[in-house]
Amino acid sequence: MITKREFLQAALATSALWGLSGHGNWGRLAAQQALSQDKLLEFEDFGNVTLIHVTDIHAQLKPVWFREPEVNIGVGDARGRPPHVTGQDFLTMFGIPPGTPDAYALTHEDFVALARAYGRMGGMDRVATVVKAIRAARPDSILLDGGDTWHGSMTSLRTRGQDMVNVMNALGVEAMTSHWEWTFGQDRVKEIVDTLPFPFLGANIFDAEWDEPAFEPYKVFEKGGVRIGVVGQAFPYMPIANPRWMFPDYSFGIREERMQAVVDELRETEKVDLVVCLSHNGFDVDYRMAGQVRGIDVILTGHTHDAVPEPVLVGETILIASGSNGKFVSRVDLDVRDGKMLGFRHKLIPVFSDVIAPDPEMAALVDAERAPFKAELEEVVGTTESLLYRRGNFNGTWDDLICDAIRSERDVQIALSPGVRWGPSLLPGDPIRREDIHNACSMTYGQVYRTEMTGETIKTVMEDVADNLFNADPYYQQGGDMVRVGGLSYAIDVAAPMGQRISALTLDGGEAVDPARSYTVGGWASVNEGTEGPQIWDVIEAHVRKLGSVRLEPRTTVTVTGA
């Protein structure tokens, strides 16, 4: 494995660019054991352009616990490269001492103890404080939202995204792109977009019937005498990963040639000095795209929920990965002169909710959005004695709880649960409130189906999902994690080709899965129209109420090789 320093030097050696990151400041802060708002926000102004990036907030209005992944395997060229570095390796690569606030914010190491020491992260009122402070220092900055904003909570589901729209409008977002927004249906998306005071960008969103661009591809900003072109790239695999029938008039895709054409248009026709891509491709897809498309200076990457404390250079393009759930805000200062980006200074600002003061106006707005649902949201359904988390390539304890609920409430042998990357954590001893359950499963297609599948079909499904995650070509990766399973253990060789990764499928109790036999299977988040069954949050709530107190140690049902 290469160290952070070697990694950066290798990247910088091939580039005329030079840059600094605020990461060194974190280390010093930790050494001083002194977290303060001023120090978290400390930033020596640089250059003449400032970008502020938030992404994948998943409707988390309030501060959350969010455990970063323990397992995040990179395949092919991405092996061992950020963000596919976790835990102690991550700390070593970036020179972060264990036990420090940044170790807590960025890794799973010693998560529960550090969470108790450093508190929840995020909260849109705290994010507002950070954004306002940056704007006070740099009035000409641009605030960009990478999408997955309107979805992920009970209030966003009930208001069909309106709570988040109101909050992001108040925050002063200047452009956004999209993914889960579309799961409210294309009519709702269009209804909201018509009211937005900023563009809903997507160079790769096409009219499915006419095969021509359907949304604004870019917006040109004039800030401090610099012309900045911001291109939007929506999630490419929208109609595959989410229900196509909810947005039948639109087609997505990576559309690399289209991206090149738009970048060329910005440079040649719009005469911009700087090209920024606000992307929901996912990190590895953006990494490859950065090497294929000429002329992008900065990619603000989203979708795969990675928080990387340093910009990653690909040629002369910098990739900025700003995490998820409101845990981080990225500030990127750039020196742009005569149509060239000459240097950068960057800081991934961790939003420690106990350190950064809530912005009073935003706090009031968040409370107003929650008020109509407050009693329902906060009703305690049970408690957990164990850490509940999801993020990681394979089952987390939240997923195990969900699979247990499906098996028990729907009386099935096998449960399947989608490997989404959203869903905050709960600490041992936390009450499980209704909204905590929603945070782990809120969606517009949450029906829990009950069906029969042959052993062969189950393997086919798992092979299909595994290839979406572990295909060595990032353009074939959809950015979710492996489907979670209950009542089933298996082995996976991530390096094997599609169709040969999954083996040793075994039922609880040790009986091998027979390809020819039928098994009862329950699951949620089916992309098929007309799926019937109770909503997943109701299934989980019923299960938790019966348990009263949840105790779930991490299970060893998946054996991984080839990593």
Next chain:
Amino acid sequence: MNLNRRKTIALGAGGVAALLGTAALAQTAAAPAAAPAAPAAPATPAASAAAAKTTDQWIAEFTGGAEVTDGGVALTAPEIAENGNTVPVSVAAEGASEVLMLAPGNPTAGVMIAKFGPAAGKREIATRIRLATTQDVVAIAKMEDGSFKRATANVKVTIGGCGG
């Protein structure tokens, strides 16, 4: 938002008596997303009589056994099909007189042979095809000088559903 064809038609339909004509045009134009300067009507060799023809047979028949070299043909297809039943593909080959497209992973491999007349301004054709499974779609162009060029594009047809 930019004005696009869908919107233009919707606007046109809003106030005018020409509504029916416009709508009908929209309907007929919709099925194949025709390339600009559409070439001579493509043949559809995948008829039932030809059902048994293999990929190799198609190629042998099309080339007469001549050598086929890679490059010189641009075959554009999505990396992952949004809908395997209607996958947009296009082939462009400067100087081509005919293009053969095959989907070797389908029960019947033949997709089309398109012939470009001498007056065709652009040697490019776009259509939508059905793909039964993940496969390498193949396009072979017969050039005006009698040589043959080939391009392939891997299109994944997935059951999908777990994007996070």
